[in-house]
Amino acid sequence: MGASVWPDAVWLNNLLAVLQAAQLALLRLCHALGLTGDSHGQPAWPWARRIAGETLLIDPGLARQLAWSIGAMAFALLALVLALAWRRGQLASFGAGALALILAPWPTPGLVLSPAAPTSFHVSPTRFAVASIARGERVYTQHCAACHGDDGRGEGPLAASLSRWPPTLAGPLLGRRADGELFWHVVAGMRGRDGQPTMPAFGTTLGDADVWAVIDYMKALSAGTGARLQGTWPTPLALPDLPVQCAGAAPRPLADWRGTQRVRLVAVDGHAALPMEDPRFLTLLVTPDGHAPAEVPQFRAGCVAATPEAWAVMARIAGVPAAALPGTALLSDRQGWLRARGAPGQAAWRESDLLCTAGQAGGQRQSADARIDTPVDTPVDGLTALLLRMDAEPVRFVKGGFVH
Known part of the structure; x- marks a missing residue:
């Protein structure tokens, strides 16, 4: 990257x-x-x-x-x-x-x-939004989980009965396929080299909006499973778009900050102290009901993800159960790529919190075991060190063979 x-x-x-x-x-x-x-x-x-x-x-x-x-x-x-x-x-x-x-x-x-397929160069109309991911989860649960598994690793209850095990959705290879070609595989199905079907076609079962939504959900599912099992996101993941409400103003799409501002998402449920505002990024609260806390002390973050669906989507991407989400933080860079995950109650950001590191596209990324799980050893605090590294190592994600 x-x-x-x-x-x-x-x-x-x-x-x-x-x-x-x-x-x-x-x-x-x-x-x-x-x-x-x-x-x-x-x-x-x-x-x-x-x-x-x-x-x-x-x-x-x-x-x-x-x-x-x-x-x-x-x-x-x-x-x-x-x-x-x-x-x-x-x-x-x-x-x-x-x-x-x-x-x-x-x-x-x-x-x-x-x-190539007729849709090879199609662009998803969903903007990778929280609403689309939530919709995609419902579609995936109904039509895909039986074969691909709840965690996307291709080990669903029907997988063993198939002529070929379903491919894992949690690895980097599938995540680097162009969205238009993933769309085509879903609507037209897949066949092996012998011409026999290896995945049914859903073109007559699902509408286009459902297909794009399930592709969005597969990206979030891949990230969460990778974060939970390997401590990394297999492929770079964009910060999902969602409505943001600050101090009673009209909601704005989170995409408005893309390209200009880093964003920190922090899950809060009313029991923990609200995080402090920080001029280095927009701090956005994610709450179970999509509403801002009733009382916001001075200098505390008050902008909120104005949709209850953001809670489950953030938990999926972070790779943690929804009940364990409070206190979890996700940090994106200025270009809108999610880069780091902070654990609840963590005193300082650490190098191992950087789940999207330079080198993922070229095979030189550090393994989870190779990273040092201690505060970043620099003259600055761990969070500042992570921000400096994110700026110095911008994402160059190769998807469908081309840099995004």
């Missing part, structure tokens, strides 16, 4: 960004020209293949081949334009362009391209 995760991070990130932008531009152009229609309310990807950004990410050699080949095509195009504009040097320009194409290290198409 950090900018230094890969030695070739800068050029590789730029290459992935250019490829993603090019595919999206091509999709929009085809849709505008009427060459492709809609699928589930958004423009449909018209081809069976897309660029395999996830493969380029783990194979820099292949990425270099593709980058040089793209450069050769650009040079050849420039040579063609020059040849058409400059008759005296026409032969030399044509020759230079042809030579560039001949010498280009063309990669094998089967390695650069991967299977």
Whole structure:
């Protein structure tokens, strides 16, 4: 996730960004020209293949081949334009362009391209909101838990009766799939290499809103199971959007603070003292009923998550039972990524509270056992040290093969 995760991070990130932008531009152009229609309310990807950004990410050699080949095509195009504009040097320009194409290290198409679905580039309309996650939990419990399990590890009561065990939803691999492709797997089902169904299609059972909601819930479920079992979040998780009410003012979406302000969520149930305000972040209370405490002492936090559904969603993400949630804190960075979890009654923030660390996207992240479960050994307090580290190691989450 950090900018230094890969030695070739800068050029590789730029290459992935250019490829993603090019595919999206091509999709929009085809849709505008009427060459492709809609699928589930958004423009449909018209081809069976897309660029395999996830493969380029783990194979820099292949990425270099593709980058040089793209450069050769650009040079050849420039040579063609020059040849058409400059008759005296026409032969030399044509020759230079042809030579560039001949010498280009063309990669094998089967390695650069991967299977695509009509919804591969679809964007979730839910904004990863608390209401959607809560709705997704109800859908998951009714339609998915029997096979995937209550904790998402693929060990539900019906799992053993299937021809193939369901994939775990709590690991990093599934969490890095593009949302549009996860959507397609749910609505169209999945088949093994032998063509036999490995997951039923829910396209006739669930509406689009339910499918997007259950995808949101799977992200929260993955985070909570990872936090509970490994002490880390398997993949970066955005701070869920929800209505925020401060001092009786009209509710505002939490997304209004994204990109400008860190946010600290603190679960309170009326028995513990309210946390102090802190100018370094917005402190947001999460209460069981979604209402602010009746009395808020001076300098204490008073903004509240104005929805009772936030309590269960925060407990799920934190990986703790709802009854044990009071006093738990979640901390997000300025870009809206959840980064740390503080335990109830903890005197000081510790390095092990950083559940989303730099390196998750590139495989260099510290293991839970390798982190020191003691206050951060710096001249500043533990919370300040965590904030400085979060700012120094911004999230560069690779999902669907492209940096988010």
